[in-house]
Amino acid sequence: MANVSPLLTFIVILLSSIMINHLPVASSKQWCVSMQTAKDEQLEDNIGFACANGVDCRPILPSGACFKPNTTISHASYLMNSYYEQHGRTNNSCFFFFPNSAMLTSTDPSYNHCIYK
Numbered sequence: 001m002a003n004v005s006p007l008l009t010f011i012v013i014l015l016s017s018i019m020i021n022h023l024p025v026a027s028s029k030q031w032c033v034s035m036q037t038a039k040d041e042q043l044e045d046n047i048g049f050a051c052a053n054g055v056d057c058r059p060i061l062p063s064g065a066c067f068k069p070n071t072t073i074s075h076a077s078y079l080m081n082s083y084y085e086q087h088g089r090t091n092n093s094c095f096f097f098f099p100n101s102a103m104l105t106s107t108d109p110s111y112n113h114c115i116y117k
């Protein structure tokens with residue numbers, strides 16, 4: 001048994017560290033959303049940019065889950081976050097949008113069937 005316990009100790013430490021990594025501490029996830037003070041014209045340009053650069057813009061169409069509320073600020077939030085998500089959630093993939101148009105939040109903006117990844 002004397003030879004087993006270092007191995008057991010190792011396994012216990014290994015399992016503990018795996019569990020620690022899965023604790024809700026991982027809720028430091030962030031989303032990229034419109035700033036409340038953002039200008040509509042800039043948000044519209046951000047929408048156009050995202051749709052032209054690989055983001056699936058169907059959810060903000062009238063038949064989509066994120067159409068309502070039918071506002072520029074809400075549509076831009078959804079699409080900028082999709083862009084952010086598709087680009088590895090790096091700060092730059094949120095902050096490169098027009099200055100003072102996008103910001104990070106740690107509150108999940110998802111609602112009803114409109115899921116922010």
Ligand SMILES: *[C@@H]1O[C@H](CO)[C@@H](O)[C@H](O)[C@H]1NC(C)=O
Pocket residue numbers: 062070071
């Ligand atoms: C959505 O909002 C735009 C801009 O205000 C408006 O032109 C359009 O008619 C609205 N669509 C619906 C289905 O409410």
Ligand SMILES: *[C@@H]1O[C@H](CO)[C@@H](O)[C@H](O)[C@H]1NC(C)=O
Pocket residue numbers: 091104
């Ligand atoms: C990313 O932005 C957040 C919020 O503005 C900041 O707290 C964090 O330090 C930034 N991370 C990096 C790697 O710059």
